[in-house]
Amino acid sequence: MPTTQTARTPILTLPPDVAERIAAGEVIERPVSVVKELVENAIDADAHEIRVEIRGGGLRLIRVTDDGYGIPEDELERACARHSTSKISSVEDLSHLHTLGFRGEALASIATVSELTLLSRAIETEEMGEEHAAALITFRNGEVTQRARRARLHGTTVTVRDLFYNVPARLKFMRDPRTEGGHITQLMRRFAVGYPGIRFHLTIEERQVLQTSGTGNLATTLAELYHLPLAEMLNALSFRSSEEGGAQSFELNGYIGNRALAQASRQHITLFINGRLVQSRPLQSALEAGYAGLLPKGKHPLLVLRIDLPAEELDANVHPAKTEVKLAREAGVAAAVTKTIRAVLERSPALPEDMQLPGPALVYQRRLHVPYRRGLRVAESAHEYPASPGAAEVLATLRPLAQLQQAVILAEAPDGSLYLIDQHRAHERVIYEHLRRVYTGAGVQPGEQEEQWAESHLLLEPVIVELKRHEAELFEQRLPILRGLGLECERFGGRSFLVRSVPNSAGQEQLVGYLPELARIASEDSNEWQDRLLIGLACRSALRRGRELGIDEQRSLISALASASAPAVCPHGSPILLHYSRTFLVDKFDW
Ligand code: ADP
Numbered sequence: 001m002p003t004t005q006t007a008r009t010p011i012l013t014l015p016p017d018v019a020e021r022i023a024a025g026e027v028i029e030r031p032v033s034v035v036k037e038l039v040e041n042a043i044d045a046d047a048h049e050i051r052v053e054i055r056g057g058g059l060r061l062i063r064v065t066d067d068g069y070g071i072p073e074d075e076l077e078r079a080c081a082r083h084s085t086s087k088i089s090s091v092e093d094l095s096h097l098h099t100l101g102f103r104g105e106a107l108a109s110i111a112t113v114s115e116l117t118l119l120s121r122a123i124e125t126e127e128m129g130e131e132h133a134a135a136l137i138t139f140r141n142g143e144v145t146q147r148a149r150r151a152r153l154h155g156t157t158v159t160v161r162d163l164f165y166n167v168p169a170r171l172k173f174m175r176d177p178r179t180e181g182g183h184i185t186q187l188m189r190r191f192a193v194g195y196p197g198i199r200f201h202l203t204i205e206e207r208q209v210l211q212t213s214g215t216g217n218l219a220t221t222l223a224e225l226y227h228l229p230l231a232e233m234l235n236a237l238s239f240r241s242s243e244e245g246g247a248q249s250f251e252l253n254g255y256i257g258n259r260a261l262a263q264a265s266r267q268h269i270t271l272f273i274n275g276r277l278v279q280s281r282p283l284q285s286a287l288e289a290g291y292a293g294l295l296p297k298g299k300h301p302l303l304v305l306r307i308d309l310p311a312e313e314l315d316a317n318v319h320p321a322k323t324e325v326k327l328a329r330e331a332g333v334a335a336a337v338t339k340t341i342r343a344v345l346e347r348s349p350a351l352p353e354d355m356q357l358p359g360p361a362l363v364y365q366r367r368l369h370v371p372y373r374r375g376l377r378v379a380e381s382a383h384e385y386p387a388s389p390g391a392a393e394v395l396a397t398l399r400p401l402a403q404l405q406q407a408v409i410l411a412e413a414p415d416g417s418l419y420l421i422d423q424h425r426a427h428e429r430v431i432y433e434h435l436r437r438v439y440t441g442a443g444v445q446p447g448e449q450e451e452q453w454a455e456s457h458l459l460l461e462p463v464i465v466e467l468k469r470h471e472a473e474l475f476e477q478r479l480p481i482l483r484g485l486g487l488e489c490e491r492f493g494g495r496s497f498l499v500r501s502v503p504n505s506a507g508q509e510q511l512v513g514y515l516p517e518l519a520r521i522a523s524e525d526s527n528e529w530q531d532r533l534l535i536g537l538a539c540r541s542a543l544r545r546g547r548e549l550g551i552d553e554q555r556s557l558i559s560a561l562a563s564a565s566a567p568a569v570c571p572h573g574s575p576i577l578l579h580y581s582r583t584f585l586v587d588k589f590d591w
């Protein structure tokens with residue numbers, strides 16, 4: 001690890017042949033680049049605690065304080081000169097770096113675009129018991145503008161003021177302090193997970209936005225950063241390569257969050273190689289190949305991966321900001337990354353379609369491929385979905401066993417196979433088909449109309465819904481249709497309507513809260529409104545997940561589902577049933 005340098009070596013100016021070998025280019029592009037360089041310096045100095053303070057999005061002030069080994073007074077000025085570093089001295093050193101820094105350019109670059117103050121006390125002066133042994137130096141316009149001494153314990157405080165004051169082109173692009181604050185927060189979160197043994201503090205515009213306790217435990221650090229009890233949501237990643245053909249081994253360590261923690265962005269993926277926060281396209285692809293198909297589509301995990309390999313196998317000298325690296329055994333490392341992530345995610349709840357046949361399988365899966373068709377679907381009937389062999393018969397024979405997580409009914413089929421039934425979607429399907437029958441029945445078969453009109457549940461307190469002017473007109477025209485569905489409404493003057501009743505169902509109480517939403521659907525100016533309203537009514541009145549069901553309720557839900565024309569898929573097109581065949585059990589248990 002880069003932090004294991006024990007005795008500090010003096011800061012010297014690199015000889016030209018070494019300086020020439022260093023990837024040249026702009027290091028300080030924006031405030032977050034300053035923070036990165038200063039925090040890396042603190043880590044290289046063996047700090048246990050690093051505090052970062054930001055004002056004005058980093059343009060007014062960036063201050064990084066550490067308790068590292070400090071800089072002796074007589075080296076302070078040289079620390080800010082170009083190509084001056086204590087970390088390497090020869091070309092060979094470049095091929096086995098043990099520190100994050102090595103270019104000797106960060107402080108020099110910062111000094112040219114800001115007012116830079118260094119206050120530092122070397123750890124050895126403390127041992128000698130000197131007082132006021134911290135030295136201070138300020139640079140502005142490339143000149144020393146202040147020298148002083150202060151009292152402080154060992155460590156270094158670097159203060160950067162008025163960043164880019166002399167680079168108007170840069171300033172123009174830095175309008176929003178919140179954007180910069182966001183980048184800095186992200187960076188600090190990453191350092192915190194890369195170095196769980198260091199206490200990090202970050203204050204932005206006088207608000208503390210991040211704090212870790214430096215326990216050394218990565219899971220604890222993650223919980224501190226995300227303010228979540230993460231213990232059960234994280235899966236540990238670990239892999240150690242075997243030493244074949246004399247190649248030295250490498251190690252992978254870290255955590256990946258489970259499905260529930262998946263995010264729409266890659267912001268919470270952090271990759272460290274030998275303690276270096278890096279971006280690497282090949283490894284990024286390897287990571288993604290690891291979770292592809294195992295997390296919801298388009299989602300990315302909370303993931304921290306630390307790769308440790310022999311220093312000589314990592315070339316960090318390819319990019320001025322040191323964010324890109326080259327690996328000697330890249331293909332091998334990438335393959336291990338993919339494999340390690342997949343292995344872990346495959347053990348934690350996976351999507352059925354990724355599992356090996358013979359199951360569990362989505363029942364009547366082909367129905368899921370029937371695209372959701374916009375428009376009125378009241379004509380939907382069994383013949384649109386070629387009946388699966390014995391679909392309804394199987395459901396009619398299921399015996400409920402129990403309820404899982406108050407959301408899923410477990411049921412046994414006569415052949416000994418297991419069915420999982422999503423209770424909310426099952427009920428939604430049942431209500432939807434019922435409402436649809438009512439709807440199509442109305443006016444078509446007057447004889448059946450009486451019994452098929454949805455029964456309505458009178459609300460003790462009518463609900464007032466307010467619509468926009470053009471909505472109110474359409475809504476009023478549709479009042480008779482709505483009444484047929486059990487939604488008794490009347491105009492209440494202006495654009496307001498009174499809802500007096502809702503369709504009678506187990507979920508009628510919860511429906512009340514959704515009346516404004518449903519009224520808006522019922523006044524949509526499109527010819528999909530009827531179907532959307534039926535789906536809305538079904539969804540909002542269906543049993544929720546989290547509702548406990550007795551065995552009798554489970555049985556009656558299953559039998560209602562058995563008489564549905566499309567029992568495997570909810571009106572939104574999501575699966576209702578999962579089937580673990582007997583063959584699956586025999587196969588997996590090795591019976
Ligand atoms: P580099 O990190 O590449 O060596 P820098 O310009 O970032 O170059 O820093 C120059 C030198 O200043 C470092 O080599 C180190 O000796 C010293 N230095 C900078 N920051 C610190 C710090 N926080 N604690 C101790 N020494 C520091």
Ligand code: MG
Nearest residue numbers: 037041101106
């Ligand atoms: Mg540095």
